Amino acid sequence: MSSGVELGKFSDAALRRWLRGGVMRDFRDPQFPEIRLRAAAGRERASVFLVVNENGKTVWEKLGTWPSMCIKTLCADLPVMLAKRNVGGMVMGQFDSVGSLLEWYQEHIANNTTYSKSWRSNVKSMIKCHLLPRLADVRLANVSFISIDVSLVKPMLVEGFSPKYIREAVNKLKAVFAAASKLRLINANPLAGYRVTYSIKVGDVVDTRLFESDLATLFTRLGAVVMPVQMLFVLMMMFGTRINETRLARWEHFAGDYWVIPASNAKNNQEHRVPMTESAKALIEHYKRWQLKHVGKRAYLFPGNIGAISIRSAHDWHTQIRFKHFTSHDLRRLFRTIVADLGVDTMIGERLLNHALPVLLRKYVKSTLDKGMSQALDQYHQYLIYRGFSSVAPEILPRSSVEVGSGQTLTASGWL
Template identity: 35%
Template sequence: MAKKPGFRTLGDVVEWWLSRIEGDRTRSEKYRSTMASAMRVQVLPRLGKVMIAKLDRVVMDNKLVWPMQQAEMAPRTIQKAIQGLRQAFAMAEEMNRIAANPMASITFRNFYKGKLKPKPAALSRIDLRALVRHLVAVFNDDPAKGMLPLLMLAHGTRIGETLSARWSRVSLDERIWFISSADQKSSREHMLPLTPQVVGLLMRYREALPEQRLRSAFVFAVRGGNRLAETSAHKLIRGISGRAWTSHDLRKLMRDSLADIGIDYMVAERLINHSLGVTAETYLTKDDMARRRDALERWHARLDECGFANAHGQKVAVPALLQNNAAPELAGIAAVSSASMGGG
């Protein structure tokens, strides 16, 4: 079969693919930046000049995989590079840019047979008290800086979906935070109950925001009204943590801690928006929100024991280990009648 005109080298395919995904706002900022880095730092310098017709497993091993292994790079880093190549060539083939796809039969498992170990968490449950105190101190010093990690720890949300939060989707009447399917990795809508603690935190946060940012539709707005970029958010977290932990470590810590306070496995998984399969989710549908609210009330009570109350300013008399049929006793939450935290 005659080769399609235009693309001759692997570099031609990769650069074309990067130009497509870097302008594709339907893909997360993290995905775009991660793939761009993997391709430009690892792949193009090693394979960029290789002719498409010459690309096979031997070339991949000699020029990419083995050199990366010799440089003691993590298996997941190598996997990411190969995944990027497969996606680039698959798109080129689908768009009729190449006559044949040499990456169709090449996978990471051709070169690595071991079991990929999950990345160890940088935060454990014994770090919780010191972490909460640190985040509360950051928040009290600068609410605009400290709100993001506190909200993520409180709900176990991913950084992208947290940054996409809009004031119009934060309802105080219903005490619900709605996350649309377009704003998250799982591509399905998600509802999170708002506890009195988080309502108080949001109110303190809004009081500290300049008028210009209050007019933005986004909870985490920057000058001009747009939402905070994911790269900037990661930089913010690195500064707060001193590079000791990441935003994802907050999510892991929250999930791990739920078992300690007696939260059912399926409820905990739904709370962080993990899929449980059709049967399990059907079982949970009837009282799903009530279970999620109970779980968050327990979790935020645990955070209060660690000093969370010094950030949100509410007095919520709830023991850390509630019984399943117990209801928290509210000791002092400001009444708010508006349907949302703001317009937009």
């Protein structure tokens, strides 16, 4: 490898294999990009470096020598080490205002891929739009329950924000203080134990669940919206996919008998291959013809001005089909509930949702899982047809007539 860097997991066994291999000079774990090991002469040990960017320059700082240094302990201590460097060498208790603390937290999570991109974006927006404008100049020494009530909660209430949204803002602020306290960047957490309900009354949580009895109303709402909106949520309902990975779907992802969701689009960063039933293939083909005629050739199923539609637009589309206070994620929960009620094996149900399974289990039962997923989706889609799904997509109504009262179910061969 021309880079001279071997990639792998930081484990004693992996490091010993790397040194014995005698090829690559450096070793790096993608999960901890700031740590670099460099083999010493003789390749019996390695120098451990912290590699960071400071003031536009790459800085290498030697921390010790492996195997004398415990890599696992170093990795565990890395967040504290980086946090202290990110605040410019500030020692405990030297933040002077809430604003400086909020700015530190934004840097703290900016490149932390263990948090989803959408979550980090949401936190950044909340800090920029609500927390910094109201709290930037508040001295840390003056932070208390009453100061948050006066400076944040009551002003947001006067400006018309809902109690639920205000609670979200307060929870984000509490997360900032909790992180700084755990990393020992502040002496104490002044918001520990604070609840927004000390300041305002937050209504009871509304039951947002979707039930099988809601299917008829849901089909009616889906049938009344424009085609792209309809297709986004029809795909989510048919395959139990998340709204983010669905909006990012490209035509090239639909290859033959599978819809391939790339790892980069999946929440768990694992590629997901979803079997396509005959009904799903017919629906996708119909939508492709519609898009070519009315929109033109596009790379994405749901194109925006640049690339796919934004996550914000996708959530706005959701309001067009909502007839009760359910979220787009409730479509995924409904999918899982129905699949379970149909008697589908729990392991297959989890794989349909792209929930992680142990690596060995995925490897040795792959063929069984693939076959089971395909059969489960066929059964589930037939159930949707029986409950009236064809009213949403009349273009794929089965041409063959099947007596529902006979107890038979529609088969895939009845489509098209």
